Amino acid sequence: MAAATRAPAPSGTRPPTTPTCAAPSRSTRRRQGGGMGTLVLLIGAAYCLLPVLWVLTASTKSPEELFSTFTFAPSTHLWDNITSLSAIRGGLFWRWMLNTAVYAVGGALLSVVVSGMAGYGLAKFTFTGKALTFNVILAGVLVPGVVLAIPQYLLFAQVGLTNTYWAVLLPSIISPYGIYLARIYAAASVPDDVIEAARTDGAPEWRIFVSIATPMMLPGLFTVFLFQFVAIWNNFMLPYIMLGDDRLFPVTVGLSGLLNQGASQPALYTAVVTGALLSILPLIVLFLTLQRFWHVDLTSGAVKG
Amino acid sequence: MTVATTSVTTSAATSATPARRRGRRAGGAAPYVYLAPAMTLVVLFLGLPIGYAVYLSFRAVRVSGLGLSRNARQEVWAGFGNYVRSLSDPDFLSSVGRVGLYGLLLVPTMLALLLDSERARARGFARLAIFLPYAIPAVIASLLWGFLYLPGVSPGAFLAERLGVTPPDVLSSGLVLFAIANIGLWGGVGFNMVVIFTALKAIPRELYEAARLDGCSEAAIAWRIKVPLVTPSLILTFLFSMIATLQVFAEPLTLRPLTNTISSTWSPLMKVYRDAFTRDDVYSAAATSVVIALATFALSFGFLRLVQRRAFSQETG
Numbered sequence A: 001m002a003a004a005t006r007a008p009a010p011s012g013t014r015p016p017t018t019p020t021c022a023a024p025s026r027s028t029r030r031r032q033g034g035g036m037g038t039l040v041l042l043i044g045a046a047y048c049l050l051p052v053l054w055v056l057t058a059s060t061k062s063p064e065e066l067f068s069t070f071t072f073a074p075s076t077h078l079w080d081n082i083t084s085l086s087a088i089r090g091g092l093f094w095r096w097m098l099n100t101a102v103y104a105v106g107g108a109l110l111s112v113v114v115s116g117m118a119g120y121g122l123a124k125f126t127f128t129g130k131a132l133t134f135n136v137i138l139a140g141v142l143v144p145g146v147v148l149a150i151p152q153y154l155l156f157a158q159v160g161l162t163n164t165y166w167a168v169l170l171p172s173i174i175s176p177y178g179i180y181l182a183r184i185y186a187a188a189s190v191p192d193d194v195i196e197a198a199r200t201d202g203a204p205e206w207r208i209f210v211s212i213a214t215p216m217m218l219p220g221l222f223t224v225f226l227f228q229f230v231a232i233w234n235n236f237m238l239p240y241i242m243l244g245d246d247r248l249f250p251v252t253v254g255l256s257g258l259l260n261q262g263a264s265q266p267a268l269y270t271a272v273v274t275g276a277l278l279s280i281l282p283l284i285v286l287f288l289t290l291q292r293f294w295h296v297d298l299t300s301g302a303v304k305g
Numbered sequence B: 001m002t003v004a005t006t007s008v009t010t011s012a013a014t015s016a017t018p019a020r021r022r023g024r025r026a027g028g029a030a031p032y033v034y035l036a037p038a039m040t041l042v043v044l045f046l047g048l049p050i051g052y053a054v055y056l057s058f059r060a061v062r063v064s065g066l067g068l069s070r071n072a073r074q075e076v077w078a079g080f081g082n083y084v085r086s087l088s089d090p091d092f093l094s095s096v097g098r099v100g101l102y103g104l105l106l107v108p109t110m111l112a113l114l115l116d117s118e119r120a121r122a123r124g125f126a127r128l129a130i131f132l133p134y135a136i137p138a139v140i141a142s143l144l145w146g147f148l149y150l151p152g153v154s155p156g157a158f159l160a161e162r163l164g165v166t167p168p169d170v171l172s173s174g175l176v177l178f179a180i181a182n183i184g185l186w187g188g189v190g191f192n193m194v195v196i197f198t199a200l201k202a203i204p205r206e207l208y209e210a211a212r213l214d215g216c217s218e219a220a221i222a223w224r225i226k227v228p229l230v231t232p233s234l235i236l237t238f239l240f241s242m243i244a245t246l247q248v249f250a251e252p253l254t255l256r257p258l259t260n261t262i263s264s265t266w267s268p269l270m271k272v273y274r275d276a277f278t279r280d281d282v283y284s285a286a287a288t289s290v291v292i293a294l295a296t297f298a299l300s301f302g303f304l305r306l307v308q309r310r311a312f313s314q315e316t317g
Helices: A002-006 A023-032 A035-058 A078-087 A092-124 A130-142 A145-158 A165-173 A176-189 A192-200 A205-234 A237-242 A251-262 A268-304 B002-016 B022-027 B030-057 B081-088 B090-098 B106-116 B123-135 B138-149 B155-163 B176-201 B205-213 B218-229 B231-246 B250-258 B268-278 B282-316
Strands: B059-063 B073-077
Touching: A035 A268, A035 B106, A035 B123, A035 B138, A035 B176, A078 A092, A078 A268, A092 A130, A092 A165, A092 A176, A092 A205, A092 A251, A092 A268, A092 B030, A130 A176, A130 B030, A130 B282, A145 A165, A145 A237, A145 B030, A145 B268, A145 B282, A165 A205, A165 A237, A165 B030, A176 A205, A176 B030, A192 A205, A205 B030, A237 A251, A237 B268, A251 A268, A251 B138, A251 B250, A268 B123, A268 B138, B030 B059, B030 B282, B059 B081, B059 B282, B081 B090, B081 B282, B090 B268, B106 B123, B106 B176, B106 B218, B123 B176, B138 B176, B138 B250, B176 B218, B176 B231, B176 B250, B205 B218, B218 B231, B231 B282, B268 B282
Parallel strands: none
Antiparallel strands: B059 B073
């Protein structure tokens, strides 16, 4: 943590762009050594890609081929698999995908609004109870979310909210870590002078927040969104406990249930594998396209501190 | 989010320190309005469930007579009875023991050091590939690995068969722990790597230049400069890994249909789930939940206190 803020080196000073006297010797050294390092890196990359490569080829196999042909041998049945997956209970799988989008996108958006407001309030105002409020939120960061799932279920059951979309959405909105991040971003990116100037000009508080502070905090809020999006998508226990109706399932709970049925109907295994591929495709595309953002964000964030 | 994890301490501190200007108080009721939704949600979905869990953990149902009359089932105070039962339950103890450390730390450190080394090639490709598992939810990851573990699918088994060797069954009772640890490692490697890699990127390159001029080898630079400087990030990833490990639930649950070596109390949270929903014993489930939460707290605080002096001593010195 300390290292990041201590180094104000702009990204342009990385070796390739700054010719120093050491540069020529380094390039020769790079040509000589590094074989072992490259090998280890490639093995690491192969390890990480292995299951993804498998799901790409396995989803093209027919149920008979799935357990008989070589692991990475592709086949030609992708379309058949998708149609048979879509045929399960009248396209239930696609409903799961839609549900996942509702939970993850909707929950993350609401979470950004709540976190952004709270973070701005904490960073830019002094008020009675500020320290207490922030400490409560800090404590919330450390509470393991999954431990809450069962008491949350019991409380939701008492007000009759289990087995509804709200049962998954509502607990997903609050993100103490998101508030924590938003506070940091607000403190770093919204100058006090700008707020002062707006106040002097007679702008109402909500206007300052909506029209001035929010645009300035936007890159940070985007990170909060991504973080919460992944957190909701990954949270298995909450929907698993809260939902009984499989029409409300997110895709993770749905596929896990389908795998359970596979024990008695092995033909479902190809459907599960194809479903796994279809469910991670949007995420992989999202990550690959946002990779640039991750990177830019990482370096610029470290500089801004 | 890696940004935040690396720059958290200092900026949180700076935001609080500047002298309070008069103009700042001009908000009036505004800060309370901004914080109202967040605090309402914190109270409703964090505070209340925690309080309820603690309350339940001290309660129990007493059945009087044959349990047939209307008032036969009564909720009564149980003191620490649930805790005693939970902590002395061999199922719970063995589930905690099983969920030991996965070693989620070592591999990411090595990979991050290599990614930062100018000598290794294919760094862009490797970074992308190693980050990819982070995009895949634990359930889907378990599903994919679960199939890859099956002898009919596994590439290892395929090769072994060609060579005439009997491949080991990865999902047998002796190896299933490693099978699940592997899924955790695979899923965690990308995130941990990015955290460490970000910290590495922030180290001024001049330090390396100076070290090279002094005749330092690349390995020595990695060990004596890079590792000490990213220690705070290493601690953070270690902590995250430990906490994640305590909460393993989705992975073993997803693998269960594929093997009969995973019991319904394989991990602590699986036991909580079984107690609450299969056995209808909410009270003992609540007690175990509280124990897990306290253990997480103890781990976080204890570990941070233990290493803080060493990790952050460079800041002042």
